[in-house]
Amino acid sequence: MNPKEPGFSTKAIHAGQEPEKLTGAVTVPIYQSTTYAQHTLGEHVKYDYGRTINPTREAWETSIAALENGKFGYAFATGMSAIAAAMSVTKPGEHVIAGSDMYGGTYRYFSKILEPLGVEFSYVHMGEIEDIKGHIKKNTRLIYAETPTNPMMNLTDLRALGVLAKNAGLLTIVDNTFMSPYLQQPLDLGIEIVVHSATKYLGGHSDVLGGAVVTSNTEIAEKIKFYQNAYGAVPSPFDCWLLLRSVKTLALRMDAHSRNARIIAGHLAKDHQIKKIFYPGLPTHPQHDLARAQMKDFGGMISIDTGSIENARKFTGALKYFTLGESLGGVESLVCHPLTMTHGSVPEARRNELGITPGLVRLSVGVEDVADLMEDIERGLEAI
Numbered sequence: 470m471n472p473k474e475p476g477f478s479t480k481a482i483h484a485g486q487e488p489e490k491l492t493g494a495v496t497v498p499i500y501q502s503t504t505y506a507q508h509t510l511g512e513h514v515k516y517d518y519g520r521t522i523n524p525t526r527e528a529w530e531t532s533i534a535a536l537e538n539g540k541f542g543y544a545f546a547t548g549m550s551a552i553a554a555a556m557s558v559t560k561p562g563e564h565v566i567a568g569s570d571m572y573g574g575t576y577r578y579f580s581k582i583l584e585p586l587g588v589e590f591s592y593v594h595m596g597e598i599e600d601i602k603g604h605i606k607k608n609t610r611l612i613y614a615e616t617p618t619n620p621m622m623n624l625t626d627l628r629a630l631g632v633l634a635k636n637a638g639l640l641t642i643v644d645n646t647f648m649s650p651y652l653q654q655p656l657d658l659g660i661e662i663v664v665h666s667a668t669k670y671l672g673g674h675s676d677v678l679g680g681a682v683v684t685s686n687t688e689i690a691e692k693i694k695f696y697q698n699a700y701g702a703v704p705s706p707f708d709c710w711l712l713l714r715s716v717k718t719l720a721l722r723m724d725a726h727s728r729n730a731r732i733i734a735g736h737l738a739k740d741h742q743i744k745k746i747f748y749p750g751l752p753t754h755p756q757h758d759l760a761r762a763q764m765k766d767f768g769g770m771i772s773i774d775t776g777s778i779e780n781a782r783k784f785t786g787a788l789k790y791f792t793l794g795e796s797l798g799g800v801e802s803l804v805c806h807p808l809t810m811t812h813g814s815v816p817e818a819r820r821n822e823l824g825i826t827p828g829l830v831r832l833s834v835g836v837e838d839v840a841d842l843m844e845d846i847e848r849g850l851e852a853i
């Protein structure tokens with residue numbers, strides 16, 4: 470009998486996290502050593518130098534690969550360094566199709582660093598696969614998508630994207646930060662490379678920066694591994710340990726985030742002061758059916774248009790439990806104003822096109838008691 474594939478939470482608790490051999494410790498030790506004793510000249514040992522390999526990092530890489538149903542996982546110091554590593558599969562002269570709507574820092578990296586180096590980009594709305602097709606050129610190498618997007622909560626049909634890319638001989642990279650592997654598994658839908666800001670839901674407690682790249686493609690994995698060692702933006706053993714601890718509760722947290730966000734989104738959708746609400750869990754979201762098809766649940770991120778920067782200021786200023794701050798995905802609720810915070814580096818014309826208005830506010834709904842969060846939201850609405 471073939472052994473049954475363990476469930477998500479079983480993998481989150483056990484993959485890469487077996488009891489340690491020497492003492493039986495049930496949590497992975499933090500191997501702080503930067504170097505390792507070698508036996509004799511020219512005889513290769515598995516563990517040699519901390520930038521290249523570290524046992525705590527190796528455990529975290531095994532864990533994240535298993536959670537994304539991938540063969541190879543690579544850990545980075547931040548989400549941005551993971552994205553840079555994934556993008557190392559392209560080179561000057563090649564063309565990349567990227568979502569026009571994505572995290573501002575990713576756009577900044579593409580437009581301010583890769584473009585001047587000679588990588589060509591087309592920024593395309595990724596809602597319709599047919600629209601993407603029209604942008605494929607002779608030198609196109611890959612398609613980069615974020616789904617749902619930060620902060621407009623637009624989706625890309627991952628299965629259709631995978632098919633399009635395979636038929637055209639292109640690579641695909643998907644940023645799965647907003648969903649986490651518990652709610653969405655892009656590799657299973659035909660995507661080649663998944664990237665994460667582990668700083669968000671994977672870490673989940675706003676106390677660790679991290680990034681990850683996962684793939685099942687051996688050739689790509691070798692490139693990412695080479696880049697990881699050559700560039701050196703690796704996380705510390707302690708950060709890897711924090712991430713190993715965090716993912717054990719990922720499913721519990723994502724269920725709670727999704728449950729709270731669904732209740733809050735339902736309430737905000739009915740409030741006449743809110744001009745627009747962007748949450749894929751609402752039947753009014755234009756891609757709600759796609760969300761139901763490719764996501765297990767809808768996650769904890771909601772964006773709302775309050776109508777003006779004054780309203781955004783009043784709303785965010787009245788909140789007690791939603792802390793005004795950058796980042797997302799922690800157990801504590803956060804609220805952010807994309808225009809002045811996370812998406813400041815996106816040019817005004819593009820922001821207007823995307824709907825990142827002065828009144829847009831992004832909520833990262835935490836796992837506090839939902840009654841308290843609802844009271845908080847009421848306080849915000851009353852202040853408008």
Ligand code: PLP
Nearest residue numbers: 547548549572619646666668679
């Ligand atoms: N991808 C998304 C969707 C993000 O929201 C962020 C950060 O907010 C990043 C990537 C970058 O991650 P990090 O801040 O860990 O470098």
